[in-house]
């Protein structure tokens with residue numbers, strides 16, 4: 001069966017955690033998700049829970065491989081603002097592995113997929129209070145941690161309830177934290193976070209530096225205001 005992949009687009013960015021942090025990567029920005037986080041930037045498609053074909057591009061594997069081969073990036077990140085485990089990326093990942101790419105996959109941990117086993121690194125995004133979806137459970141995290149050597153745990157922090165949930169459940173975990181506070185006074189949050197030596201605060205250098213990454217291809221043509229080109233012009 002010919003597998004087609006639903007993506008919102010492909011863009012160039014930076015690895016934002018793990019041992020590849022700061023290195024350039026090609027992001028395959030997956031369309032669709034099995035959660036509905038309050039802070040999700042792709043909320044536009046949550047409005048009616050229907051997959052809207054005007055919002056994604058369907059790529060065949062050869063098309064994707066052609067685009068990837070046009071760039072000199074060895075880090076390929078499957079995720080972006082979508083959940084890869086609800087599609088089957090195994091064929092693509094296997095080919096990329098054989099060609100010595102470093103494949104990183106992002107997941108919200110809700111659905112298990114064999115694709116995770118094929119990747120060099122899994123970035124597991126913990127859900128807490130501000131996500132507004134069922135919280136990530138300690139049992140799930142423990143299971144991922146025991147099964148995968150290269151599993152990185154990240155979490156978006158917006159308020160004190162998020163921090164409290166992490167303190168109660170994951171204080172012993174190595175966590176990469178993205179600070180997106182609702183309030184401007186960071187100090188009470190930082191005082192609490194900095195109590196945990198195994199937690200790190202992630203700085204999104206692409207956002208801090210306002211780097212204008214080039215969107216290689218997308219259908220909406222307005223992905224973060226980035227420049228777009230069509231496949232035919234690559």
Ligand code: SF4
Nearest residue numbers: 033035037040081108
């Ligand atoms: S898990 Fe990620 S992609 Fe899915 S709704 Fe939440 S923020 Fe969006």
